[in-house]
Amino acid sequence: MTVLAGAEPFSHTGSTEVGVLLCHGFTGTPGSLRAWGAHLAEAGFTVRCPLLPGHGTVWQDMNRTVWTDWYEAVRTELLELLGTCDSVFVCGLSMGGTLSLRLAQEFGNRIAGIVLVNPSVTTLRWDAKFGPLLAAVLPSVPGVGNDIKKPGETEIAYTRTPVRAAVSLGKLWKLVRADLPKVTQPLLLLHSAVDHIVEPVNSQIILGAVGSENVTEVVLENSYHVATQDNDAELIFERSVEFVRSVREAGVDAT
Known part of the structure; x- marks a missing residue:
């Protein structure tokens, strides 16, 4: 299946330190995340961003995948980075934040820190509870992509939400919520004041349950859900580089 233009995975090999x-x-x-990745690369970091299975082609492909497929894709990239870099950080947007939390739960202090932008661990949508029933009769529902405040910006995302895949995401949410106390790495969480996709309760749940001692919360006042393409994008990019450097410096001081 042909990958949509602009949806391709990307990577940059920089310093082996980060x-x-x-x-x-x-x-x-x-x-x-391409602009975010470019900013991180300019800071000298090695960067990897895989295309998750079922994504970037047609929405029907997603209904042939489950959360373990998406997780294995990021896990494989993480293992490669752990084998080549001194310190590895994991960053994610929305469900990418969910996957980042799961990696943090599995790999512990092998991950130096995590950065989450509008991460999801639940939904208040009333129809979500009927997902398994809907999946049996309804392949897709209207999409959730492109929630951006900035004029002229467009997210490359499916215009339909694959229901079976959404049900699988719900299973991942449940696992991640249960294991939030296992997240002990330094954490930078940035979330939008107005988000039409991921409700504020998601960040509240995460901040209230993680075991991390070093936690920084940043409210994005001028962006919607896809904040990495929105008005606060530069703030996200700058704060994430500052976060990586501060965690690295604290580690050096500790030794």
């Missing part, structure tokens, strides 16, 4: 894994969101693509 590696950064970027994880895109549900029905989205690396395109939403």
Whole structure:
């Protein structure tokens, strides 16, 4: 299946001191993180952003995948970075944040820190509880992509939400919520004041349950859900580089 233009995975090999894994969101693509990745690369970091299975082609492909397929894709990239870089950070947007949290739960202090932008661990949508029933009769529903405040910006994402895939995402949410106390790495969480896709309760749940002692919360006042393509994008990029450097410096001081 042909990958949509702009949806391709990307990578940059920089310093072996710092590696950064970027994880895109549900029905989205690396395109939403490309500018973020370029900023990290300019800072000298090694960067990897895979295209998750079922994404970046046609929405029907997503219904043939489950959360373990998406997780294995980012896990494989993480292992490669862990084998080549001194310190590895994991960053994610939306479901990419969910995957980042799961990696943090599995790999512990092998991950130096995590950066989350509008991460999801639940939904308040009333129809979500009927997902398994809907999946049996309804392949897709209207999409959730392109929630951007900035004029002229467009997210490369499916215009339909694959229902079976959404049900699988719900299973990942449940696992990640249960294991949030296992997240002990330094954490930078940036979330939009207005987000039409991921409700504020998601960030509240994460901040209230993680075991991390070093936690920084940043409210994005001028962006919607796809904040990495929105008015606060530069703030996200700058704060993430500052975060990586501060964690690295703290580690050096500790030794």
